[in-house]
Amino acid sequence: MCRHLAHLGPEAPLGRLLVDPPHSLYRQSWAPRHQRYGTVNADGFGIGWYAAGDPVPARYRRAGPIWADLSFADLARVVRTTALLAAVRDATMAGADAEAAAAPFAADRWLFSHNGAVPGWPASLAGPARTLPPEDVLSLQATTDSALVWALVLARLRGGDTGAQALADTVLEVAAAAPGARLNLLLTDGDTITATAWGDSLWYHAAPGRVTVASEPYDDDPLWRQVPDRTLVVANRADVLLTPLKDLTEDLAPRTSEEPRS
Template sequence: MCRLLAYLGSPVSLQSLLCQPPHSLIVQSYQPREMTAGRLNADGYGFSWYDRHQRNQPFTYKSILPIWSDINLPSLSDYIHSDCILAYVRSATPGQALDLSNSQPFNYHNWSFIHNGAIPQFRQRLYRPLRDRLRSPYYELINGTTDSEHLFAYLMQLQDSHPQQPLSQTLKTALEDFQELAIAHNSQLSANLILSDGQHLIACRFAVNTTPPSLYYLQQDDSHLIASEPIFPGNWQAFAPGSIVKVNPTQGPQWTVLTP
């Protein structure tokens, strides 16, 4: 299972998040502490960041190399500074192609998205039921074969259908729909999701018929971090299963817990 990291706060270098912490994503790629499936996250990595002085849409870098072996990362991570960053290291589901179309983050307009979790036998169980719910242009958003990209496309369809609705409410509706599909098709589903529009973070820890992967939240002064595993010592708060948090830089975290 992949490892996730998201940051919102005062501008920082990418290096200070991805590379320098004692339990950074680089370390988590080869020595994760809380993975429940697999031992390594060696199937590529990616990150998105925002610079709203240039544009509202996120910038993205993806690689199918293990994060520890990409010679471009030291220069990029030292150069890039941002107040909003999403990053992940990938542990590919067996049978999924190792290519850039299956690599996260996925973007749509000003939204960026990362996912940690799995839908076992996705092609056999939920692939067609989920795709049948997608309309154009959201169906055409999908370039790869991962369950992650399908979940993102459905979430963006819901958001565009209710543009005045807070995304945390849209995410709640999407999770309820995913739960309905998983139960109807006798499937497991785990979906730790993090989204951002460059000004907020919205994240959830969620699963159906299984235990969700680990996810933590930390507020330090005016900075907010969400991570699969704490990247450094601190007062990290574990997400409860079925919980959603919305982070606004000018307010404290707003928590919602889904009713079982």
């Protein structure tokens, strides 16, 4: 339903990663090669990036397709960064949230994206939503499953969890509440990329001093590696660690939202 990408590396223009490659995220908005659900990602897009000396990322988001935004070409040509997260969106359901529903979502130093869908939304996530403070639910950035998943992740981050723990626990909680959920999550703070493969394609490309984690490769470089399904990825400029995620349907199905988090 979406394509997304996060990158850490030497300073470069946004366009070098998002537009120039032969199968860039820009092209994936209308011609993805590995997308399992949906075919065109024209329901919004967004880019978040980090400027030198500022830990809080900037964002540029729009409700329409990336190819229709003439300002994006200039932005991508001149804005330079060492870390970014970008996404193109194929909406699960029609809505009125406009660019507020487009990833990346952001808070503090974090950028976040969700590629997937939660079946039965919104009723299926009523239980997990009750674990959040009421003000978090009332201040959701959009009335979408992705925004609620982000609120669950952010609550864990602000509670002291690492990015890896926050994503893993959120995936397990949401998958228990909504069996069949597709939960490819992507998170960065500008220094580390954390991601989950749960129901859709995920790849990574690592080279000295740089790493990219993406829904699909943006070129045919043989260094791209596919991430197995139900895997947690933690990557930085020096290393990539893959850890299997537990299968909820076998191990954690009896758990309820009222039980304490591990």
